[in-house]
Amino acid sequence: MKNSSARRVSCPECAASVPLEHGGLVVRCRYCGLKSAIVGYPSSSRYYIPSVMDEKIVKSACMKKMLNAGLLTPKTADRAIVDQAELFFVPYSWITAIKTGRLKKSRDDTETTVTKVFSEDYEAFRPACDIPYWGLKNVRLDEALNSMENYGLMPYERLEMSRRGHVLSVQRELDVPRGTGRVFITSATRKLIFYPIWLFRYRIDNSIYRGTLDGVTQKLLYGRAPQDSENKYLKAAALIGLVGLMLGQGLRLLFLAPAIGVVLLLTAVVIGVLVALTGLSLIRFHNELVYEDGTGVRESGSIDQEFLEERIFRSLAGVFSDDEAARLKDSDGGKADGNGG
Amino acid sequence: MAMAGDDNARAVRTRAVALRCPQCGRELSGINGDVLFGCQECAMAYEVPETGRLRAFPLRAAMLDDAAAHNMVWLPFWSYTASFSIEWPPAPGRRDSQVVLPRIDRVYVTAFNFRMRQYFGDPGLNLTRNQPDIATGTGHGLTGAAVREKSAEIIAENQILSTVDSRRDITGADYEIALSDASILCLPFLYEKRKLIDLVVDIAYTANAFVDLERILENSGGHK
Numbered sequence: 256m257k258n259s260s261a262r263r264v265s266c267p268e269c270a271a272s273v274p275l276e277h278g279g280l281v282v283r284c285r286y287c288g289l290k291s292a293i294v295g296y297p298s299s300s301r302y303y304i305p306s307v308m309d310e311k312i313v314k315s316a317c318m319k320k321m322l323n324a325g326l327l328t329p330k331t332a333d334r335a336i337v338d339q340a341e342l343f344f345v346p347y348s349w350i351t352a353i354k355t356g357r358l359k360k361s362r363d364d365t366e367t368t369v370t371k372v373f374s375e376d377y378e379a380f381r382p383a384c385d386i387p388y389w390g391l392k393n394v395r396l397d398e399a400l401n402s403m404e405n406y407g408l409m410p411y412e413r414l415e416m417s418r419r420g421h422v423l424s425v426q427r428e429l430d431v432p433r434g435t436g437r438v439f440i441t442s443a444t445r446k447l448i449f450y451p452i453w454l455f456r457y458r459i460d461n462s463i464y465r466g467t468l469d470g471v472t473q474k475l476l477y478g479r480a481p482q483d484s485e486n487k488y489l490k491a492a493a494l495i496g497l498v499g500l501m502l503g504q505g506l507r508l509l510f511l512a513p514a515i516g517v518v519l520l521l522t523a524v525v526i527g528v529l530v531a532l533t534g535l536s537l538i539r540f541h542n543e544l545v546y547e548d549g550t551g552v553r554e555s556g557s558i559d560q561e562f563l564e565e566r567i568f569r570s571l572a573g574v575f576s577d578d579e580a581a582r583l584k585d586s587d588g589g590k591a592d593g594n595g596g
Numbered sequence: 597m598a599m600a601g602d603d604n605a606r607a608v609r610t611r612a613v614a615l616r617c618p619q620c621g622r623e624l625s626g627i628n629g630d631v632l633f634g635c636q637e638c639a640m641a642y643e644v645p646e647t648g649r650l651r652a653f654p655l656r657a658a659m660l661d662d663a664a665a666h667n668m669v670w671l672p673f674w675s676y677t678a679s680f681s682i683e684w685p686p687a688p689g690r691r692d693s694q695v696v697l698p699r700i701d702r703v704y705v706t707a708f709n710f711r712m713r714q715y716f717g718d719p720g721l722n723l724t725r726n727q728p729d730i731a732t733g734t735g736h737g738l739t740g741a742a743v744r745e746k747s748a749e750i751i752a753e754n755q756i757l758s759t760v761d762s763r764r765d766i767t768g769a770d771y772e773i774a775l776s777d778a779s780i781l782c783l784p785f786l787y788e789k790r791k792l793i794d795l796v797v798d799i800a801y802t803a804n805a806f807v808d809l810e811r812i813l814e815n816s817g818g819h820k
Contacts, residue, residue, distance in 0.1 A: 267614040275610075281628045282612065290623050291612035292633070292644045300629050351711055351807065353747075355754045370767045372758040374721065374751065376713045400804050408810065410628070442747040444629065444709055444807075 299445035301411035306451035306470030313340040317455045324546045326480040337457045342420030344449035346383040348429040352443035384426045389467045390477030393548035399471040478546040498527045613644050625737040627815045634738025641738050641780040654779040657736035667787045672741040674705040674748035675781040682771040705748040708740040709807035716801045724755045726797045736782050740812040
């Protein structure tokens, strides 16, 4: 949802202009002191969760997390230099509601239907901005809330948050789903939670890689690392040797015991093709390892860093210069929202 | 019946509604995100609708002997007087036809933001199923009431059906439900070791299930 509504309303007492702060649907007039409730405002009330880590902790912890995730070997970790760790408050749209109603279900043993009354939580928690390769979908609010000693939702304080990190702008909010028939989705509340995510960048042999850490649970959400090519070359050499051996033996056996020789030759050809494909992918893609919370480590071709940077910074508020903002805005048909929504 | 989701879909002019008691003129209590605000002096709760004027409901509080203890949090519930009748079509030989149905005189609906019902049950439903005798009085503020009356009515009806259904299958039954005397009832919860214990029915819930707990505590003057 685009936040295009008026940012001010008139005080019902003195008619003074009352600014609508994002965090507050209950406001106080600065002139007459009247407390008012704002109705009809199409945006959710906003909160943020502070990070439990600071830059120093993130810089020292991120390589350990990468090691634990299996992205780096101790050897490559030794060569890694962490350049930067930045805190971002990423907006998440959070809806809680009650799903209640009556459902007709078929009984397993007979063809009759029974009516069941149910009442359960409806909950949705999704990123309210679009940033690829950060693992934003892997943030679990439940885990975060359970890991905190005190309940951590703080009222949205733009200034305070900006002192600690970058506040990303809201691109879309979830809508409350509608019920159907006898099923009601009721008592819905919508909130925007600005969640702390640490982005760290590190260098290995002049190549830059990145990863993100959950600022509350301290989990690695996403990470990229170079594949250990030494091992890969060794494995490839061993396989080529094996294929060569099988081919040689196959050719020799072809004259002595033709049946075994043919099988051996065919096996050697199949393995040879696999080795060739692996080698091709190694040369073509300059492979990287990617870790994503929930799916684990997988191999991947390297991503277009320039494309990545632009996608990330287009979503930021106040991070890029006016010139850059104008350039991005022009290139994107004015869709970029650089002022924090 | 309207759904809460409709409120979001409807285009409503953005405006400010004065949070002042229409009877005595005092400032109403309540926090950001609430839809009901209370006047302690007049013992009234006011729902701020998306359109139209404030809707008034009586504001009551439980009078419990041990409710004066420390670490107490007062949380709002919708309370209704309920009457219902239910009839099943004749089904000879049906085994559950002799089951005595539960007595439901009052229905309680959780009026604060609460989650994790699937693990701990719903505080309002637990009260409805237990039908406790609660002596009520006045003189308590209101904080954290985030459920509108229309939503509460839908939930209340389903609570009655769910309570009956837990004793006898309601499939094919004809029923009539009448809810009246809607009011807001504040009940004391004991807050200790990250748990909140409903002192009326003695059921404990994890503090993480109470979405606005910190702000309710802040605005009700901390732990009373």
